Amino acid sequence: MLKGRRILLGVTGGIAAYKAAEIVSSLRRAGAEVQVVMTRAAHNFITPLTLAVLSGHQVHTSLFDGGAEARHISLAAWGELLLVAPATADIIARAAAGIADDLLSTLLLSFDGPVVFCPAMNSKMYTHPAVQENLSVLERRGCHLMHPATGRLACGAEGPGRLPAAEVIVDYVSRLFAKQNDLAGLNVLVTAGPTREPLDPVRYLSNRSSGKMGYAVARAARERGAHVVLVSGPTALPAPAGVRLRHAETADEMYEAVMAHFPDCDVLVMAAAVADFRPAAKSERKIKKDGKRNLVLDLVPTRDILAAAGKIKTQQVIVGFAAETERLAETAVAKARAKGCDLVVANDVTVPGAGFEGDTNQVIFAFPDGRTQVLPLMDKQALAHRILDEVKMLRG
Numbered sequence: 256m257l258k259g260r261r262i263l264l265g266v267t268g269g270i271a272a273y274k275a276a277e278i279v280s281s282l283r284r285a286g287a288e289v290q291v292v293m294t295r296a297a298h299n300f301i302t303p304l305t306l307a308v309l310s311g312h313q314v315h316t317s318l319f320d321g322g323a324e325a326r327h328i329s330l331a332a333w334g335e336l337l338l339v340a341p342a343t344a345d346i347i348a349r350a351a352a353g354i355a356d357d358l359l360s361t362l363l364l365s366f367d368g369p370v371v372f373c374p375a376m377n378s379k380m381y382t383h384p385a386v387q388e389n390l391s392v393l394e395r396r397g398c399h400l401m402h403p404a405t406g407r408l409a410c411g412a413e414g415p416g417r418l419p420a421a422e423v424i425v426d427y428v429s430r431l432f433a434k435q436n437d438l439a440g441l442n443v444l445v446t447a448g449p450t451r452e453p454l455d456p457v458r459y460l461s462n463r464s465s466g467k468m469g470y471a472v473a474r475a476a477r478e479r480g481a482h483v484v485l486v487s488g489p490t491a492l493p494a495p496a497g498v499r500l501r502h503a504e505t506a507d508e509m510y511e512a513v514m515a516h517f518p519d520c521d522v523l524v525m526a527a528a529v530a531d532f533r534p535a536a537k538s539e540r541k542i543k544k545d546g547k548r549n550l551v552l553d554l555v556p557t558r559d560i561l562a563a564a565g566k567i568k569t570q571q572v573i574v575g576f577a578a579e580t581e582r583l584a585e586t587a588v589a590k591a592r593a594k595g596c597d598l599v600v601a602n603d604v605t606v607p608g609a610g611f612e613g614d615t616n617q618v619i620f621a622f623p624d625g626r627t628q629v630l631p632l633m634d635k636q637a638l639a640h641r642i643l644d645e646v647k648m649l650r651g
């Protein structure tokens with residue numbers, strides 16, 4: 256599955272560095288050619304000789320051992336993918352800051368292909384805000400992050416921080432190669448986040464959508480070579496690299512933005528949590544509390560973006576989302592039929608780990624022909640790729 260692929264493996268000084276031997280062996284068994292770059296600290300955990308024997312190449316350890324050859328440049332030109340496994344908190348910080356003080360960090364700046372980081376460390380280190388911020392910087396720049404496994408760590412602590420098993424890493428890398436550019440040339444329109452429906456100059460009605468799911472779909476489609484327009488409600492998320500971002504505050508603005516781009520798109524993924532109702536009128540002044548009187552809001556339905564797109568669709572594949580609290584499969588199939596969707600991704604927002612604010616989601620796929628498929632709990636980036644895999648199949 257990785258036949259002939261040229262993979263650079265960066266090994267850093269974490270306790271899991273010894274597992275690099277297994278990673279090299281598994282990559283080679285899958286048909287890849289592997290060259291290893293080790294940090295100085297990694298030598299404390301595994302010898303270069305082991306990795307040289309297993310990779311069949313000299314292991315690179317210094318910026319300056321290539322003589323007249325600039326190793327970081329020649330290695331960058333050779334590799335098709337750079338995998339850093341295990342990735343210490345230190346290399347993650349140096350990569351995020353753009354520091355180039357050894358061969359691996361300099362290679363990270365010289366290499367313009369896909370980069371995968373597999374963070375592995377004590378869970379207190381992993382969850383430290385400094386590490387998390389550095390990881391989000393790398394993610395924003397388009398690096399791929401494998402989430403560490405959770406369990407008993409080498410130091411005896413329990414929590415996230417374990418390096419995933421070699422075969423899981425190799426599988427991840429294989430999938431990345433398989434997906435490279437498989438959506439090239441497609442125009443993908445994605446919506447994300449909540450909408451805000453103003454009540455008065457300071458108040459609005461909104462919902463708990465973080466936008467993470469839609470942003471993950473936009474990022475995944477871009478990684479796979481699509482042209483992506485992301486219509487986003489207000490979120491705290493940075494724009495994914497290479498994606499055209501359009502802001503829409505209200506359901507009405509989102510409707511206009513989607514309708515403007517829909518005729519030219521091949522795929523619409525409506526992950527936004529668009530308000531179903533808005534105040535009938537926006538008060539020009541701040542509504543004042545008036546003694547003990549109740550305030551009654553008059554709400555009117557917003558325009559239904561999915562249904563409108565479903566009515567005028569030609570060749571487009573339309574993916575809708577449904578957040579439900581009961582009778583998930585039945586409601587999702589009915590929604591797919593009623594709105595002209597080719598696929599509805601539905602989650603029960605009462606289930607822990609599924610839904611709005613977290614990094615994971617547990618969904619079912621529902622199709623207008625009545626088929627449903629239950630997916631396991633997975634992180635939103637992995638789910639984004641599963642949705643796009645399904646879109647590809649629906650396009651035939």
Ligand SMILES: Cc1cc2nc3c(=O)[nH]c(=O)nc-3n(C[C@H](O)[C@H](O)[C@H](O)COP(=O)(O)O)c2cc1C
Pocket residue numbers: 266267268269270271294295296297342343344345346375376377380
């Ligand atoms: C016994 C031991 C185990 C360590 N394990 C880890 C680890 O699993 N993850 C990590 O981020 N740092 C770990 N460290 C700290 C790193 O070795 C240290 O931050 C080092 O500077 C990393 O350098 P490098 O990123 O250039 O490889 C460990 C240190 C020691 C002494």
